[in-house]
Every structure is written in structure tokens, then in C-alpha cells.
Amino acid sequence: MRAVQVVTTTGPADVVVNDVPEPEAGPDEVLVEVHRVGVSFPDLLLSRGEYQLRPEPPFSLGVDVAGTVLSAPDGSGLAVGQRVAGVAGHGNAQERVALPVGSVFALPDEVTFDQGAALPMNYLTAEFALHQRAGLQPGETVLVHGAAGGLGTATVQVAVGMGARVVAVVGSEAKRETATAAGAHDVVLRDGFKDAVRELTGGRGVDVVADIVGGDAFTDSLRSLAPLGRLLVLGFAAGGEIPQVKVNRLLLNNVDVRGVGWGAYTFVAPGYMQEQWQRLLPMVAAGAVRPPVGRVYELDAFGQALTDLAERRAQGKSVVRVRD
Template identity: 70%
Template sequence: MRAVQVVETTGPEHLQVREVPEPQPGADQVLVEVHSIGVSFPDLLLSRGEYQLKPEPPFSLGVDVAGVVVSAPESSGLAAGDRVAAVAPYGGASELAVFGTDSVFRLPDALSFDEGAALPMNYLTAEFALHERAGLREGETVLVHGAAGGVGTATIQVAKGMGARVVAVCSTQEKCDYAQAAGADEAVLLEGFKDSVMALTEGRGVDVVVDVVGGSVFTDSLRCLATLGRLLVVGFAAGEGIPEVKVNRLLLNNVDVRGVGWGGYGMMRPGYLHQQWEALLPMIEAGAVKPPIGATYSLDELGRALVDMDQRRTLGKSVVRVR
């Protein structure tokens, strides 16, 4: 079978599509015929050897996939022919892939394979961030940075599904429009966002900031928080280094900064990812969660898809189509 592999950790420009042996599932694994692969930030970091996991090359990329079950343990409740989405630290960017039963989810009929491949990492991260880390309550206001990207649009939709008001922050008007189409109530430009957000909230500020950008927006994000507000640190896509916080600001304003490390938490707790998936299903059925798909690519173009994402040329979640 064909798989997209990192042979040397020299970046997405040097990925190789190679013929590799078909995987043989273990007793607690599901074999999936992959139809679509979600293009994810961890794939980019893995290709450069910059991710917290450092598998020995050669290895296959691929964090999010959707496809059809080939075989599954009887205890999983899955059977050959079932449509599924799945997530793993890496290894899904191939024509066939194996996943632990805890990481495979039945895909609702209302969603395509492309949409299924856009769901697991981004939407489970958003659910973890908002529910577990923020303790988001209905009626609260959430500010989302990088709101037109994959994690951003996922966070918008999950926050709306939980009954929040959502303010999107984006670098261009095109991205603002995209974020509102994904479900945001309001969208403001990154430049001067603090003043815009304070005006929208009549000086009160927001209850939760979800920050996948980091860098220079961090301090103004803190200043946007209402009393008892929570700033969630999800990532550092800006590439400007890791920001620091003066803790007296937290004390004076009664606000929190909270880390969001979904993978290290969820994947270490048997059954947790399925609990999260169950929380998403009513949102999918209600139409609040429907992943917006940006660009689509072939298997041979996964490297280009990662470069496009890295250079912020894409909106929503990019997807590689295998079949």
C-alpha cells in the first residue's frame, strides 16, 4: 500500500510517498480503509522533528482520518463496512491504517468522509478546552484567536453548541467572514482587537479566550478578560516564541491562564475520547458542529498541504483525499 512518510526530519517539502507493507492489526486494534486524511499542525511539526513525540524515521504521518472499517475486535462494537473517524499521534496517512479501539468513532451519516477527517483532533481539543479546562457555562462569551483555521472553526462551533456567544479574531476581513460563516456571532480584525472586543462587550470583556496563536497577542488577550475570566493556551502558531505572564496581573484582575494539552490528557485515559465524542454528537445532530472544509489535496500533495497551512494560505480544515 502507499503511505506518506517522513524519511528525514527536514520538513514537509521532503516527504515521500512510498510503498510499505500493509499493517496487521493487533487484538485491540481496528483496521481502517482510509478515505480522507485531515491536515494537522502536528504533522507539520513531526515532519521537522519538532513535535513532543519523536518517532524514528521512516514513519508515516497522519493524525486524523476517516474511512471504512476493514476489521475490528468484537468488543469494539464496530464491524466491517462501518463508516468511522479515527485519531492517532501519527501513522494514518496511508491507504490502510490501524488504530486502538479507544481512538475510533462511528461517523454520523450526515457527515462526509472529508468532514469526518476534520473532526477528531480539532473538535475533541475544542471540547476538552471549553468543557474540561474553561468550565464554560451557557451564556458566557468566548473570544477565539486564529478563528478561521481548523482549531479556530472547531472552537467556534463547539462553543456555540454549548450555548456561548463567540467573538472571532482574524488577521484579514476574508478570514473574519469565514469565521462568521462557521458560526461566530461577531468577528473583529487582529489589529486593535482589544479595543474592538471591549466595545462589543460594553467594557466588560470576555469570559474565555482560546489562544492558538500566542506571541504578541497574549498580553492584550489577558486585558480582554472579564473578572474571573480564563485564558486558554492551546498553541503558538504565530511562531513568535512563547509569551510570558506577569502573575500580578492575574491576582489584580482575578483571572486565570490555563494550559490545554488534550492529547497527553485524553489519550492516557481509557474511554475518555469516546465520552467526548458522545458530547459532540448532539451538536452534530443539531447542526452546530459541521466542519468547514478548506482546500483538498491528493495523497501525493500532503507535503504541499502542510506548506500551505504553515504559510496561512488555507481556511478551515484542509483534507487529503485518498479515495
């Protein structure tokens, strides 16, 4: 079968499609025929050998997947032919995959395969960030950096689904429409966002900052927090030097900086992803969670999809088509 593989960790340009052996499902695994694969920031880092997970090449890329069940263990609640989404650290960008039962989720009828491949990592990360790490309450205000990207739009939608007011921060006017369509109540440009947020909140600031971008906006994000505010560190899409914090700012203003390591947490919390999925389903049914799919690529163009992601051209979640 075909698989998108890293054979040398020299970046997206050297990602290739190879023939690899068919997977065999273990006793606690679901065998899935893949229809779509989501393109994720970890894929980009894996292609460069820069991710915290460092498999030995050659290995298959692909974190998020959507497809149909070929086989499932008894008692899993899944049936042959059922539409599902799934998630793994890597290895899903191939025609068939075997995944642990705990990381496979039945797709609601209204969710397409394209949308299904956009759901697991980004939306479960966003839900973990806002529910588990921020303790977000209805009526609070959330600022989302990088709000036009895959994780950004997911965070916007989950925050709205939890009853928050959302201020989206984007890097250009071209991305404003994407953040608005995702459900943000207000959208501001990254340049000058601190003053814009102060005006929008009447000088109070926001309760939560979801920072996916990092970079030189970190200090202004801290300054944008209301008393008892929480700054969530979700990633460093801007690249460059990782921001530093002077802890006296935290003490003087009664604010927190909280790390968001969804993948690390799920390793020590069996069953947690399924609990998250159950919290997301009402948001899907209500229409708050509706993954905005960006460009859809063919399997041979996975490397190009990663290049577009690296060069900040992607809006919404990029998806790769494996089969119709």
C-alpha cells in the same frame, strides 16, 4: 500500500510517498480502509522534527483519518463496512491503518468523509478546552484567536454548541467570511482586537479566551478577560517567542491562564475520547458542529498542504484524498 512519510526531518518539501507493508490489527485494534486524512499542525511540526512526539524516521504522517472498517474486535460496537473517523499521534496518512478501539468513532450518516477527517483532533481538542479546562457555561462569551483555521473554526462551533456567544479574531478581511460561516456571532481583526472586544462587551470583557495563535497578542488577551475569566493556551501558530505572563496580573484581576494539552490528558484517561464523542454528537445533530473543509489535496500533494498550512493560507480544515 502507499503512505506519506517523513524520511528526513527537513520540512514539508521533503515529505514523500513510499510503499510500506500492510498493517496488521492487534486484538484491541480496528483495521480501517482510509478514504481521507486531515492535515494538522502536528504534521507540520513532525515534518520538521519540532513536535514533542519524535518518532524515528522513516514514519508516516497523518493524525485524523476517515474511512471504513475492514475488521473490528468483538464487542467494539463497530461492524465491517461501517463509516468511521479515527485519530492517532501520527501514522494515518496511508491506505490502511490499525487504530486502538478507543480512538475510533462511528460517523453519523450526515457527516461526509471529508468532514469526518476534520473532526477528531480539532473538535475533541476544542471540546476538552471548553468543557474540561474552561468549565464553559451557557451564556458566557468566548473569544477565539485564529478563528478561520481548522482548530479555530472547531472551537467556534463547539463554543456555540455549548451555548456561548463567540467573538472570532482573524488576521485578515479575507478570513472574516470563514469565521462567520463557522457560526461566530462577531468577527474582529487581530489588529486592534482588544478595543473591539471592549466595545462589543460594553467594557466587561470576555469570559474565555481560546488562544491558538500565541505571539504578541497574549497580553492584550489577558486584558480582554472579564473578572474570573480564563485564558486557554492551545498553541503557538504565530511562531516566534512563546509569550510570558506576569502573575501579578492574574492576582489583581482574578483571572486564570490554563494549559490545554488534550493529547497528554487522553493518555492518562482511558475512554475519555469516547465520552467526548458522545458530547459532540448532539451538536452535530443540531447543526452547530459542521466542519468547514478547506482545500482537498491528492496524496502526493501532502507536502504542499503542509506548506500552505505553514504559510497561513489554509482556511478551515485541509483534507487529503486517499480514495473515493
